[in-house]
Amino acid sequence: MNCSACERRLEQYQAGTLAEADRLETDRHLRKCAACRALLEALEAGQHQVIPFDLSEAVLSRTTGSACTRCRSLLGDFVDGFLDGIESELVLSHVGSCVSCNSLFRTMSQMAEVLPGMRELTPDSSFVADVLRSTRALRPAGPRLPRILDFFRGLAQRPRFSWEAAYLATLLVFGLFGTPFSPAHDASSRLLASLQNREGLVAQADSSIERWQQEAQTLVSASGRARQTISRMLTRSAEAADQMVGEGQELVRQSEDFLKSAGKTVQERIAAVYQQAKGAKALPKR
Protein backbone atom coordinates (compact mmCIF):
# COMPACT_ATOMS: atom_id res chain seq x y z
CA MET A 1 0.00 0.00 0.00
CA ASN A 2 1.32 3.47 -0.84
CA CYS A 3 0.75 6.75 1.01
CA SER A 4 -2.00 8.13 -1.25
CA ALA A 5 -4.07 4.94 -0.84
CA CYS A 6 -3.58 5.21 2.90
CA GLU A 7 -4.68 8.85 2.91
CA ARG A 8 -7.90 7.91 1.10
CA ARG A 9 -8.65 5.31 3.77
CA LEU A 10 -7.72 7.39 6.80
CA GLU A 11 -11.16 8.82 7.40
CA GLN A 12 -12.82 5.41 7.37
CA TYR A 13 -9.96 4.01 9.41
CA GLN A 14 -10.50 6.67 11.99
CA ALA A 15 -14.25 6.03 12.05
CA GLY A 16 -13.66 2.28 12.32
CA THR A 17 -15.68 1.47 9.24
CA LEU A 18 -12.93 -0.19 7.18
CA ALA A 19 -13.11 -3.84 6.26
CA GLU A 20 -10.88 -6.12 8.37
CA ALA A 21 -8.37 -6.83 5.62
CA ASP A 22 -8.11 -3.14 4.68
CA ARG A 23 -7.71 -2.18 8.32
CA LEU A 24 -4.83 -4.61 8.79
CA GLU A 25 -3.17 -3.39 5.64
CA THR A 26 -3.54 0.26 6.76
CA ASP A 27 -2.17 -0.68 10.18
CA ARG A 28 0.91 -2.18 8.57
CA HIS A 29 1.45 0.93 6.44
CA LEU A 30 1.03 3.26 9.40
CA ARG A 31 3.61 1.32 11.41
CA LYS A 32 6.09 1.75 8.60
CA CYS A 33 5.25 5.32 7.40
CA ALA A 34 5.95 8.21 9.78
CA ALA A 35 4.27 10.80 7.50
CA CYS A 36 0.94 8.98 7.40
CA ARG A 37 1.13 8.40 11.14
CA ALA A 38 1.61 12.13 11.70
CA LEU A 39 -1.38 12.86 9.44
CA LEU A 40 -3.57 10.48 11.42
CA GLU A 41 -2.53 12.11 14.68
CA ALA A 42 -3.34 15.56 13.27
CA LEU A 43 -6.80 14.39 12.20
CA GLU A 44 -7.49 12.93 15.62
CA ALA A 45 -6.43 16.17 17.30
CA GLY A 46 -8.64 18.20 14.95
CA GLN A 47 -11.77 16.37 16.10
CA HIS A 48 -11.50 17.99 19.48
CA GLN A 49 -10.58 21.44 18.13
CA VAL A 50 -13.12 24.28 18.48
CA ILE A 51 -13.85 25.74 15.01
CA PRO A 52 -13.48 29.54 14.90
CA PHE A 53 -16.98 31.09 14.78
CA ASP A 54 -16.17 33.34 11.83
CA LEU A 55 -14.38 30.74 9.76
CA SER A 56 -17.21 30.22 7.25
CA GLU A 57 -17.78 33.98 6.91
CA ALA A 58 -14.08 34.50 6.28
CA VAL A 59 -14.06 31.79 3.63
CA LEU A 60 -17.18 33.21 1.96
CA SER A 61 -15.76 36.72 1.97
CA ARG A 62 -12.69 35.44 0.14
CA THR A 63 -14.67 33.33 -2.36
CA THR A 64 -18.32 33.89 -3.34
CA GLY A 65 -19.28 36.64 -0.93
CA SER A 66 -22.14 36.52 1.55
CA ALA A 67 -25.06 34.19 0.82
CA CYS A 68 -27.56 36.51 2.49
CA THR A 69 -28.65 38.17 -0.77
CA ARG A 70 -29.44 34.82 -2.36
CA CYS A 71 -31.20 33.66 0.80
CA ARG A 72 -33.36 36.80 0.90
CA SER A 73 -34.41 36.33 -2.70
CA LEU A 74 -35.76 32.91 -1.73
CA LEU A 75 -37.07 33.76 1.70
CA GLY A 76 -40.58 34.71 0.57
CA ASP A 77 -41.10 31.42 -1.23
CA PHE A 78 -39.53 29.58 1.69
CA VAL A 79 -41.97 31.13 4.16
CA ASP A 80 -44.88 30.33 1.84
CA GLY A 81 -43.65 26.74 1.50
CA PHE A 82 -43.12 27.02 -2.26
CA LEU A 83 -39.47 25.93 -2.19
CA ASP A 84 -38.76 22.28 -2.64
CA GLY A 85 -35.87 19.89 -2.19
CA ILE A 86 -32.39 21.19 -1.95
CA GLU A 87 -33.25 24.90 -2.11
CA SER A 88 -35.43 24.57 0.96
CA GLU A 89 -32.67 22.73 2.82
CA LEU A 90 -30.09 25.33 1.80
CA VAL A 91 -32.25 28.23 2.98
CA LEU A 92 -33.00 26.42 6.23
CA SER A 93 -29.30 25.78 6.77
CA HIS A 94 -28.42 29.44 6.12
CA VAL A 95 -31.23 30.71 8.33
CA GLY A 96 -29.96 28.43 11.10
CA SER A 97 -26.53 30.02 11.02
CA CYS A 98 -27.13 33.67 9.95
CA VAL A 99 -28.54 35.91 12.68
CA SER A 100 -29.93 38.65 10.43
CA CYS A 101 -31.58 36.24 7.97
CA ASN A 102 -32.96 34.30 10.90
CA SER A 103 -34.57 37.49 12.25
CA LEU A 104 -36.04 38.24 8.85
CA PHE A 105 -37.32 34.70 8.51
CA ARG A 106 -39.03 34.78 11.89
CA THR A 107 -40.53 38.20 11.23
CA MET A 108 -41.79 37.20 7.80
CA SER A 109 -43.30 34.02 9.21
CA GLN A 110 -45.26 36.03 11.74
CA MET A 111 -46.20 38.60 9.09
CA ALA A 112 -47.74 35.78 7.08
CA GLU A 113 -50.03 35.13 10.03
CA VAL A 114 -50.80 38.74 10.91
CA LEU A 115 -51.28 40.37 7.49
CA PRO A 116 -54.36 38.37 6.34
CA GLY A 117 -55.99 39.26 9.66
CA MET A 118 -55.79 42.93 8.69
CA ARG A 119 -58.00 42.37 5.64
CA GLU A 120 -61.01 43.90 7.33
CA LEU A 121 -61.06 46.72 9.85
CA THR A 122 -64.31 47.73 11.44
CA PRO A 123 -64.96 51.46 11.59
CA ASP A 124 -67.04 52.96 14.38
CA SER A 125 -70.71 52.09 14.73
CA SER A 126 -72.02 55.30 13.16
CA PHE A 127 -70.15 54.71 9.91
CA VAL A 128 -72.96 52.87 8.11
CA ALA A 129 -75.49 55.51 9.12
CA ASP A 130 -73.21 58.23 7.78
CA VAL A 131 -72.78 56.41 4.46
CA LEU A 132 -76.54 55.93 4.12
CA ARG A 133 -77.08 59.62 4.85
CA SER A 134 -74.52 60.55 2.17
CA THR A 135 -76.14 58.36 -0.47
CA ARG A 136 -79.78 59.02 0.39
CA ALA A 137 -80.15 61.88 -2.06
CA LEU A 138 -78.36 60.03 -4.83
CA ARG A 139 -79.54 57.51 -7.33
CA PRO A 140 -77.28 54.94 -8.95
CA ALA A 141 -76.21 56.28 -12.33
CA GLY A 142 -77.33 54.15 -15.24
CA PRO A 143 -76.00 54.08 -18.81
CA ARG A 144 -75.97 57.59 -20.31
CA LEU A 145 -77.99 57.14 -23.54
CA PRO A 146 -81.10 55.59 -21.95
CA ARG A 147 -81.09 58.35 -19.34
CA ILE A 148 -80.99 61.04 -22.04
CA LEU A 149 -83.78 59.30 -23.96
CA ASP A 150 -85.82 59.03 -20.78
CA PHE A 151 -85.36 62.74 -20.15
CA PHE A 152 -86.60 63.73 -23.61
CA ARG A 153 -89.43 61.20 -23.49
CA GLY A 154 -90.62 62.67 -20.20
CA LEU A 155 -90.32 66.16 -21.64
CA ALA A 156 -92.38 65.25 -24.70
CA GLN A 157 -95.10 63.67 -22.62
CA ARG A 158 -95.82 66.84 -20.71
CA PRO A 159 -99.43 68.08 -21.37
CA ARG A 160 -98.65 71.44 -23.00
CA PHE A 161 -95.50 70.34 -24.75
CA SER A 162 -96.71 71.29 -28.29
CA TRP A 163 -97.72 74.82 -27.22
CA GLU A 164 -94.44 75.31 -25.45
CA ALA A 165 -92.44 73.94 -28.38
CA ALA A 166 -94.26 76.26 -30.85
CA TYR A 167 -93.70 79.25 -28.58
CA LEU A 168 -90.01 78.43 -28.24
CA ALA A 169 -89.62 77.88 -32.00
CA THR A 170 -91.28 81.27 -32.74
CA LEU A 171 -89.01 82.99 -30.26
CA LEU A 172 -86.02 81.27 -31.78
CA VAL A 173 -86.90 82.28 -35.36
CA PHE A 174 -87.64 85.85 -34.33
CA GLY A 175 -84.48 86.06 -32.31
CA LEU A 176 -82.39 84.71 -35.15
CA PHE A 177 -83.85 86.66 -38.07
CA GLY A 178 -86.37 89.23 -36.87
CA THR A 179 -84.36 92.10 -35.31
CA PRO A 180 -81.52 94.25 -36.65
CA PHE A 181 -79.32 92.84 -33.88
CA SER A 182 -80.03 89.23 -34.71
CA PRO A 183 -77.00 87.23 -35.75
CA ALA A 184 -78.79 86.11 -38.92
CA HIS A 185 -80.69 89.30 -39.86
CA ASP A 186 -78.76 89.73 -43.17
CA ALA A 187 -78.86 86.06 -43.93
CA SER A 188 -80.81 86.58 -47.20
CA SER A 189 -78.28 89.03 -48.68
CA ARG A 190 -75.42 86.77 -47.62
CA LEU A 191 -77.20 83.84 -49.19
CA LEU A 192 -77.67 85.79 -52.44
CA ALA A 193 -74.01 86.82 -52.51
CA SER A 194 -72.95 83.28 -51.95
CA LEU A 195 -75.27 82.16 -54.78
CA GLN A 196 -73.73 84.73 -57.12
CA ASN A 197 -70.35 83.68 -56.04
CA ARG A 198 -71.44 80.17 -56.78
CA GLU A 199 -72.46 81.19 -60.38
CA GLY A 200 -68.96 82.59 -60.93
CA LEU A 201 -67.57 79.33 -59.72
CA VAL A 202 -69.85 77.44 -62.11
CA ALA A 203 -68.61 79.57 -65.06
CA GLN A 204 -65.01 78.87 -64.09
CA ALA A 205 -65.81 75.20 -63.90
CA ASP A 206 -67.43 75.33 -67.39
CA SER A 207 -64.35 76.96 -68.94
CA SER A 208 -62.14 74.42 -67.24
CA ILE A 209 -64.28 71.62 -68.61
CA GLU A 210 -64.06 73.06 -72.14
CA ARG A 211 -60.31 73.31 -71.86
CA TRP A 212 -60.12 69.73 -70.67
CA GLN A 213 -62.33 68.64 -73.58
CA GLN A 214 -59.98 70.35 -76.09
CA GLU A 215 -56.97 68.73 -74.54
CA ALA A 216 -58.77 65.42 -74.66
CA GLN A 217 -59.56 65.89 -78.38
CA THR A 218 -55.90 66.76 -79.05
CA LEU A 219 -54.89 63.61 -77.28
CA VAL A 220 -57.43 61.58 -79.29
CA SER A 221 -56.17 62.94 -82.65
CA ALA A 222 -52.56 62.32 -81.65
CA SER A 223 -53.40 58.80 -80.74
CA GLY A 224 -55.17 58.38 -84.17
CA ARG A 225 -52.05 59.56 -85.96
CA ALA A 226 -49.95 57.20 -83.98
CA ARG A 227 -52.29 54.37 -84.88
CA GLN A 228 -52.00 55.22 -88.63
CA THR A 229 -48.21 55.33 -88.42
CA ILE A 230 -48.15 51.99 -86.71
CA SER A 231 -50.47 50.46 -89.34
CA ARG A 232 -48.31 51.84 -92.16
CA MET A 233 -45.23 50.37 -90.58
CA LEU A 234 -47.00 47.07 -90.23
CA THR A 235 -48.04 47.13 -93.92
CA ARG A 236 -44.51 47.90 -95.07
CA SER A 237 -43.02 45.21 -93.00
CA ALA A 238 -45.58 42.74 -94.38
CA GLU A 239 -44.69 43.75 -97.96
CA ALA A 240 -41.00 43.37 -97.27
CA ALA A 241 -41.65 39.97 -95.79
CA ASP A 242 -43.67 38.96 -98.87
CA GLN A 243 -40.88 40.12 -101.18
CA MET A 244 -38.31 38.15 -99.22
CA VAL A 245 -40.52 35.08 -99.39
CA GLY A 246 -40.87 35.47 -103.22
CA GLU A 247 -37.13 35.83 -103.68
CA GLY A 248 -36.60 32.74 -101.56
CA GLN A 249 -39.06 30.77 -103.63
CA GLU A 250 -37.33 31.94 -106.85
CA LEU A 251 -33.97 30.79 -105.50
CA VAL A 252 -35.46 27.42 -104.62
CA ARG A 253 -36.88 27.08 -108.13
CA GLN A 254 -33.55 27.98 -109.74
CA SER A 255 -31.72 25.48 -107.61
CA GLU A 256 -34.26 22.78 -108.53
CA ASP A 257 -33.77 23.55 -112.25
CA PHE A 258 -30.05 23.41 -111.83
CA LEU A 259 -30.30 20.08 -110.08
CA LYS A 260 -32.58 18.73 -112.83
CA SER A 261 -30.19 19.82 -115.62
CA ALA A 262 -27.23 18.48 -113.71
CA GLY A 263 -29.02 15.15 -113.28
CA LYS A 264 -29.79 14.98 -116.96
CA THR A 265 -26.17 15.71 -117.94
CA VAL A 266 -24.96 13.04 -115.56
CA GLN A 267 -27.39 10.50 -117.06
CA GLU A 268 -26.26 11.35 -120.58
CA ARG A 269 -22.64 11.00 -119.60
CA ILE A 270 -23.33 7.66 -117.99
CA ALA A 271 -25.20 6.48 -121.10
CA ALA A 272 -22.32 7.60 -123.33
CA VAL A 273 -19.77 5.83 -121.16
CA TYR A 274 -21.96 2.76 -121.18
CA GLN A 275 -22.23 2.81 -124.98
CA GLN A 276 -18.46 3.19 -125.30
CA ALA A 277 -17.90 0.33 -123.00
CA LYS A 278 -20.43 -1.78 -124.92
CA GLY A 279 -18.74 -0.96 -128.28
CA ALA A 280 -15.37 -1.94 -126.93
CA LYS A 281 -16.72 -5.26 -125.76
CA ALA A 282 -18.18 -6.06 -129.23
CA LEU A 283 -14.72 -5.91 -131.07
CA PRO A 284 -13.55 -9.26 -132.50
CA LYS A 285 -10.77 -11.17 -130.75
CA ARG A 286 -7.49 -11.49 -132.53
Place this chain on the structure above:
Amino acid sequence: MDCGALLNRCRQGDELAWEALVRQYQGRVYSIAYHYVGDAEDARDLAQEIFVRLYRTLNHVEAQTLLPWVVRVARNASIDFLRRRKARPPGQDIVAEEMCDLTSQAPNPEECCTEADRRRLVHRALGHLTNLNREIIILKEIQGMSVQAIASLLGIPVGTVKSRSNRARIELAEAILALEGAPQGWQA
Protein backbone atom coordinates in the same frame (compact mmCIF):
# COMPACT_ATOMS: atom_id res chain seq x y z
CA MET B 1 -77.25 36.72 0.69
CA ASP B 2 -77.10 36.43 -3.09
CA CYS B 3 -74.86 39.16 -4.40
CA GLY B 4 -76.72 39.58 -7.71
CA ALA B 5 -80.08 40.02 -6.00
CA LEU B 6 -78.54 42.49 -3.57
CA LEU B 7 -77.09 44.51 -6.44
CA ASN B 8 -80.40 44.54 -8.30
CA ARG B 9 -82.24 45.78 -5.23
CA CYS B 10 -79.60 48.47 -4.68
CA ARG B 11 -80.05 49.64 -8.27
CA GLN B 12 -83.76 49.95 -7.69
CA GLY B 13 -83.06 52.20 -4.72
CA ASP B 14 -83.74 49.69 -1.92
CA GLU B 15 -82.09 51.26 1.11
CA LEU B 16 -82.10 48.03 3.09
CA ALA B 17 -80.15 46.27 0.37
CA TRP B 18 -77.70 49.13 0.15
CA GLU B 19 -77.23 49.07 3.91
CA ALA B 20 -76.53 45.33 3.75
CA LEU B 21 -73.98 45.91 0.99
CA VAL B 22 -72.28 48.65 2.99
CA ARG B 23 -72.13 46.41 6.07
CA GLN B 24 -70.75 43.57 3.98
CA TYR B 25 -67.90 45.57 2.48
CA GLN B 26 -67.20 48.26 5.07
CA GLY B 27 -64.41 46.22 6.66
CA ARG B 28 -62.48 45.83 3.43
CA VAL B 29 -63.08 49.37 2.23
CA TYR B 30 -62.11 50.89 5.57
CA SER B 31 -59.05 48.63 5.78
CA ILE B 32 -57.82 49.65 2.33
CA ALA B 33 -58.43 53.33 3.04
CA TYR B 34 -56.73 53.07 6.43
CA HIS B 35 -53.64 51.29 5.15
CA TYR B 36 -53.28 53.69 2.25
CA VAL B 37 -53.79 56.99 4.06
CA GLY B 38 -52.43 55.87 7.45
CA ASP B 39 -54.80 57.89 9.56
CA ALA B 40 -58.01 56.60 11.14
CA GLU B 41 -59.99 59.81 10.81
CA ASP B 42 -58.97 60.42 7.19
CA ALA B 43 -59.65 56.77 6.44
CA ARG B 44 -63.18 57.08 7.80
CA ASP B 45 -63.95 60.07 5.58
CA LEU B 46 -62.31 58.41 2.63
CA ALA B 47 -64.26 55.18 3.16
CA GLN B 48 -67.47 57.21 3.06
CA GLU B 49 -66.37 58.84 -0.18
CA ILE B 50 -65.55 55.42 -1.59
CA PHE B 51 -69.04 54.15 -0.80
CA VAL B 52 -70.58 57.21 -2.44
CA ARG B 53 -68.51 56.46 -5.55
CA LEU B 54 -69.61 52.84 -5.43
CA TYR B 55 -73.24 53.88 -5.14
CA ARG B 56 -73.02 56.23 -8.10
CA THR B 57 -71.58 53.50 -10.31
CA LEU B 58 -73.65 50.53 -9.17
CA ASN B 59 -75.10 50.05 -12.64
CA HIS B 60 -71.69 49.49 -14.21
CA VAL B 61 -70.73 46.39 -12.25
CA GLU B 62 -71.56 42.71 -12.54
CA ALA B 63 -72.27 40.60 -9.49
CA GLN B 64 -69.39 38.23 -10.31
CA THR B 65 -66.82 41.02 -10.24
CA LEU B 66 -68.19 42.96 -7.31
CA LEU B 67 -65.31 42.39 -4.89
CA PRO B 68 -62.48 43.19 -7.35
CA TRP B 69 -64.45 46.25 -8.39
CA VAL B 70 -64.84 47.38 -4.76
CA VAL B 71 -61.09 46.96 -4.23
CA ARG B 72 -60.34 48.83 -7.45
CA VAL B 73 -62.60 51.77 -6.59
CA ALA B 74 -61.22 51.88 -3.04
CA ARG B 75 -57.65 51.82 -4.26
CA ASN B 76 -58.24 54.52 -6.89
CA ALA B 77 -60.03 56.75 -4.40
CA SER B 78 -57.19 56.30 -1.91
CA ILE B 79 -54.63 57.26 -4.55
CA ASP B 80 -56.73 60.32 -5.43
CA PHE B 81 -56.87 61.23 -1.76
CA LEU B 82 -53.11 60.94 -1.41
CA ARG B 83 -52.60 63.03 -4.52
CA ARG B 84 -54.85 65.67 -3.07
CA ARG B 85 -52.94 65.61 0.14
CA LYS B 86 -49.68 65.57 -1.81
CA ALA B 87 -47.86 63.69 0.86
CA ARG B 88 -46.98 60.19 1.74
CA PRO B 89 -49.09 58.48 4.37
CA PRO B 90 -47.68 59.64 7.68
CA GLY B 91 -47.87 56.22 9.31
CA GLN B 92 -49.24 57.59 12.56
CA ASP B 93 -49.87 55.48 15.57
CA ILE B 94 -53.35 54.63 16.57
CA VAL B 95 -54.30 53.75 20.06
CA ALA B 96 -54.32 50.14 21.08
CA GLU B 97 -57.99 50.25 22.06
CA GLU B 98 -58.91 51.28 18.58
CA MET B 99 -56.95 48.41 17.14
CA CYS B 100 -58.79 46.04 19.46
CA ASP B 101 -61.94 46.97 17.54
CA LEU B 102 -60.49 45.32 14.46
CA THR B 103 -62.16 42.19 13.31
CA SER B 104 -60.03 39.72 15.19
CA GLN B 105 -60.24 36.02 15.74
CA ALA B 106 -58.28 36.21 18.98
CA PRO B 107 -60.06 34.19 21.62
CA ASN B 108 -59.28 36.36 24.63
CA PRO B 109 -58.39 39.99 25.46
CA GLU B 110 -54.75 39.23 26.17
CA GLU B 111 -54.25 37.72 22.73
CA CYS B 112 -56.29 40.53 21.24
CA CYS B 113 -53.85 43.08 22.63
CA THR B 114 -50.86 41.11 21.40
CA GLU B 115 -52.45 40.88 18.00
CA ALA B 116 -53.28 44.57 18.14
CA ASP B 117 -49.67 45.39 18.97
CA ARG B 118 -48.48 43.41 16.01
CA ARG B 119 -50.95 45.06 13.67
CA ARG B 120 -50.02 48.47 14.95
CA LEU B 121 -46.39 47.69 14.32
CA VAL B 122 -47.12 46.42 10.81
CA HIS B 123 -49.15 49.51 10.08
CA ARG B 124 -46.33 51.78 11.23
CA ALA B 125 -43.84 49.78 9.20
CA LEU B 126 -46.05 50.09 6.10
CA GLY B 127 -45.54 53.85 6.31
CA HIS B 128 -41.81 53.31 5.79
CA LEU B 129 -42.15 51.41 2.51
CA THR B 130 -41.95 52.80 -0.99
CA ASN B 131 -45.32 53.50 -2.60
CA LEU B 132 -45.24 50.51 -4.93
CA ASN B 133 -44.06 48.09 -2.26
CA ARG B 134 -46.74 49.34 0.14
CA GLU B 135 -49.41 48.87 -2.52
CA ILE B 136 -48.24 45.35 -3.23
CA ILE B 137 -48.29 44.45 0.47
CA ILE B 138 -51.78 45.94 0.90
CA LEU B 139 -53.24 44.31 -2.19
CA LYS B 140 -51.47 40.95 -2.14
CA GLU B 141 -50.66 40.10 1.45
CA ILE B 142 -53.48 41.94 3.20
CA GLN B 143 -56.31 41.88 0.67
CA GLY B 144 -55.27 38.55 -0.81
CA MET B 145 -55.58 39.61 -4.45
CA SER B 146 -54.01 37.46 -7.16
CA VAL B 147 -50.82 38.52 -8.90
CA GLN B 148 -52.69 38.92 -12.20
CA ALA B 149 -55.35 41.14 -10.64
CA ILE B 150 -52.71 43.33 -9.02
CA ALA B 151 -50.79 43.63 -12.28
CA SER B 152 -53.99 44.69 -14.04
CA LEU B 153 -54.89 47.16 -11.31
CA LEU B 154 -51.46 48.78 -11.09
CA GLY B 155 -50.75 48.58 -14.82
CA ILE B 156 -47.45 46.75 -14.43
CA PRO B 157 -46.27 43.34 -15.72
CA VAL B 158 -47.07 40.20 -13.74
CA GLY B 159 -43.36 39.41 -13.44
CA THR B 160 -42.75 42.77 -11.79
CA VAL B 161 -45.47 42.10 -9.23
CA LYS B 162 -43.96 38.68 -8.45
CA SER B 163 -40.42 39.95 -8.05
CA ARG B 164 -41.56 43.03 -6.15
CA SER B 165 -43.69 40.97 -3.81
CA ASN B 166 -40.74 39.21 -2.18
CA ARG B 167 -38.75 42.43 -2.04
CA ALA B 168 -41.69 44.25 -0.44
CA ARG B 169 -42.04 41.58 2.24
CA ILE B 170 -38.33 41.74 3.00
CA GLU B 171 -38.54 45.53 3.18
CA LEU B 172 -41.54 45.33 5.50
CA ALA B 173 -39.82 42.78 7.75
CA GLU B 174 -36.74 44.99 7.95
CA ALA B 175 -38.90 48.00 8.76
CA ILE B 176 -40.65 46.04 11.51
CA LEU B 177 -37.33 44.93 12.97
CA ALA B 178 -36.01 48.47 12.82
CA LEU B 179 -39.10 49.86 14.54
CA GLU B 180 -39.13 47.16 17.15
CA GLY B 181 -35.41 47.50 17.79
CA ALA B 182 -35.11 43.81 18.33
CA PRO B 183 -32.21 42.33 16.39
CA GLN B 184 -33.19 38.80 17.34
CA GLY B 185 -36.51 39.01 15.50
CA TRP B 186 -40.15 39.89 15.98
CA GLN B 187 -41.06 39.07 19.50
CA ALA B 188 -44.33 37.25 19.84
